[in-house]
């Protein structure tokens with residue numbers, strides 16, 4: 054099984070459990086995320102949802118290129134891209150606060166998952182980057198839409214996407230992508246981050262989420278994330294993209 058779901062003391066945690074692949078996303082992880090979303094959407098006792106990665110090296114290295122490289126055309130890539138975009142919209146609009154516990158490096162689609170959460174609690178040793186541009190594609194799981202909705206400065210969001218560089222945790226805190234940075238143990242970092250929120254009745258958090266979700270519905274964010282998936286699918290079928298992925302896989 055390439056994921057774990059745990060619920061402890063009102064905190065539901067989804068862990069991508071493929072540390073040897075730097076927690077790359079395959080179809081099993083996507084199905085696991087769907088299962089997790091269903092649990093959090095329906096389980097009244099859940100007060101916080103957390104997404105994290107196994108081990109301390111990576112949060113998530115994006116889509117599993119060894120699997121997804123098999124998709125050659127836009128028509129083949131779109132179902133995977135739109136499925137994940139749909140799941141990440143659901144993650145963003147869960148009825149409880151959602152925290153990305155960024156326990157290690159995260160790139161590509163991994164940054165999109167973290168961006169879909171309400172908060173990014175990042176290890177001081179982690180690095181992160183929207184490196185999709187280096188593969189001659191855009192973000193395909195709705196991550197650009199997430200950044201444009203959430204980041205205060207449009208130019209900062211666009212630069213993060215367009216430069217496709219990897220940044221330190223400290224840089225990500227300064228530009229507003231990271232909410233908080235922790236040193237040492239991830240679970241302790243999480244407990245510290247939610248300590249004050251845990252003292253507030255869960256219905257208060259749910260009410261604030263409702264206000265934010267109404268805003269997202271009015272802004273048609275789901276539809277925009279699907280359009281982003283469609284645009285990425287068009288770039289997906291280019292030679293430049295296939296060459297860049299083949300180059301990465303050759304280095305394995």
Ligand SMILES: CC[C@@H](C(=O)O)C(=O)SCCNC(=O)CCNC(=O)[C@H](O)C(C)(C)COP(=O)(O)OP(=O)(O)OC[C@H]1O[C@@H](n2cnc3c(N)ncnc32)[C@H](O)[C@@H]1OP(=O)(O)O
Pocket residue numbers: 073074075077110111113114115116117118119121158160161162163165184185188191192193194285301304305
């Ligand atoms: C497809 C959706 C799209 C989107 O919509 O956003 C994307 O996600 S595009 C982005 C795809 N991801 C990448 O291009 C990242 C590729 N990985 C890396 O750059 C690096 O692995 C890392 C994440 C920076 C970590 O580096 P490091 O700690 O040095 O580990 P290794 O590189 O040695 O990796 C260990 C092992 O894992 C394999 N691996 C890593 N990431 C992926 C991946 N995304 N898909 C498939 N396999 C991956 C890597 O090949 C190594 O395998 P072995 O050599 O067999 O040990």
